[in-house]
Amino acid sequence: MDFWLILYIIDWLLFIFSAGTVLYLGIFAVFSLFNKSQDLNKAKIQRRFIVLIPSYKQDSVIEHTVLSILGQSYPQRMFDVTVISDHQDEMTNMRLAQYPITLLTPNFEESTKAKSLQYAILNLPAFKIYDVAVILDADNIVDSEFLTNINDAYENASTKAIQLHRISRNRDTAAARMDAVFEEINNSIFRKGHINVGLSSAIAGSGVAYDFEWFKENIMRTKTSGEDKELEVLLLRQGIYIDYFDKIYVYGEKKRTTDKLNEQRGRWAIQQIHNAFRNIKYLPGAIFSKQHDLADKIIQWMLIPRTTMVGIIMLMSVILPFIYFTLCIKWWILGSLALFFFALATPDYLVDEMWDKTFLRSPFVSLGGKLYSLLPIKKIFKRNKK
16 A cells, blocks of 8 residues: 555544544533532531541551541531551551541452442441442542531532542642643533533542442442442443532642653553443443433543543654645644643633643643553553552
């Protein structure tokens, strides 16, 4: 086959898939600019909460998280805290045991967040009755009105799952600033933008509140390290809307080094591909039964992962001028549009004196995440422990 024909085919195939991804992101980035009113009415009842905090080798941060959740203005008799301390230091466990919490210390041979959550559910006292399960990561910090706000939001939402606003608690390195930007872009496009058009929000790994009985039953059905996405699909397949509350914050620790950030993004890219393959079989049924949320989610996973998309755009923009100049023009336009949509999805508070450096450096981090995702899958999932 002629070299130029092969080049044209590869060029246009990559461009069509990349342009489709940019268009999808752009639509929801624009919709995220609209502020949907989320004024919360005071809840008529106080629900009982169980706060679950899986902690895998997080000795340096877990105590701060426990202190923040114990310092709630919400009545203490109405919530319990369970920490699943997996492979943590004995001194850490001794300190945690001094607090009014339930401390579980499993010793899994292969640790995942799903296993920790399942272990917690199986070990909750049978006589305890809960209305809502709240999932936090070991590095999350919340303010004193956190559970009060969730109680109000849960009643206002009238659904079985709500996602809260995950936000950075540190921006002290270039990698942490980029991670904070990426997190807020996700919030804008996959959460705020989605609920503004009436679609379900995406579930994140923490800062989520579930109906307790639903969670108790369905967490046992999760099997992979991406338990949050498994739960998300189960919610959508059951026709349960996932709401998002932009003004209830969960502060999380961001990656401080570029290597760690690339590793995380590479894992997520691989997980997205796996999610697409596992769930594509549900797409025809979701379309014909008008399950718009489920169809949107599967289509979202079928798009090129953003790290891969940015890597492709960068490579084609740099290589094609040396082969056939006119072929690269459309890639330059597409790259400019992608950066524009990402800028639209970035909140104003992140646009500070370090914004230019962070924003211009982000494509190289995305390219690094792409290169990491090309490593053997076995290596990636071996590291994907919680």
